[in-house]
Ligand code: SF4
């Protein structure tokens with residue numbers, strides 16, 4: 199939902215926009231791609247898929263079906279490495295807070311490709327180009343990340359509304375500083391005046407109902423690119439409805455949904471998943487679980503330390519928990535709650551600064 203200040207920003211027209219759909223092989227990103235094509239047309243849309251080489255086999259079948267039903271090619275980014283090869287290369291095992299797998303297999307290559315494809319910036323209002331090193335203004339967001347906006351010099355001279363908003367923002371920053379609520383509100387009216395051009399929308403399949411916090415994080419992460427969240431607009435994203443619509447045209451949803459997983463990433467495995475999802479993987483796809491269990495122990499040998507993906511706190515003490523120990527406890531009858539609502543966060547990391555994004 200746009201705030202009142204945001205909705206007044208003069209945006210580029212639909213015909214000036216390119217959409218890059220960050221497609222993950224699941225239901226919501228399929229729906230996002232479908233809506234992007236419906237709104238902007240085939241010629242303005244690209245569907246980008248980062249392959250972790252750790253995916254479920256059925257994801258590739260689904261991708262082929264999606265290409266057929268959308269009549270649109272999916273562009274694949276593969277680094278030739280799977281998540282375990284990344285952990286070895288980086289000498290770091292992913293966990294719930296730090297995810298080198300999605301950083302190096304998804305975010306960094308996708309981001310680099312965006313920067314390469316859209317190196318130039320321009321004003322959405324007067325169309326004047328904006329050059330690197332041009333004037334910018336900064337405010338700190340509530341989570342400490344920097345909101346840095348490029349300023350259009352031409353509009354500052356010729357558009358009194360924009361010039362007034364800019365002056366008001368500078369006054370607020372002078373009086374209350376960059377890290378103030380008034381500054382965060384005042385910057386909204388000058389935000390997105392200068393964008394990458396041809397103007398780009400980075401399309402993500404998150405919806406506002408489940409993912410309000412994630413939407414905010416995604417926006418911080420992808421700046422200065424502008425996001426579009428089609429599923430945050432009506433009709434709101436609903437996996438059951440998407441499944442029904444797919445089945446009605448003879449397409450089966452990716453099998454992991456039927457097996458009870460919330461998303462179709464990394465074959466039901468994820469370093470950010472909790473114990474519940476891991477045990478669910480053990481119960482539904484035991485061979486796959488055992489393979490990851492083996493690789494975790496192999497990684498410990500390689501690095502010479504008892505690092506683990508999972509950890510738990512008992513009696514106030516944080517301890518590492520291997521996949522092997524978790525399996526033994528599950529096999530002994532211990533129950534672990536699986537919170538299915540945990541959505542994939544590969545493309546909107548918990549700490550945007552982790553990726554050291556250059557502006
Ligand atoms: S789904 Fe999990 S394991 Fe796979 S790339 Fe994303 S963060 Fe890493």
Ligand SMILES: [Zn+2]
Nearest residue numbers: 321324350353
């Ligand atoms: Zn301008």
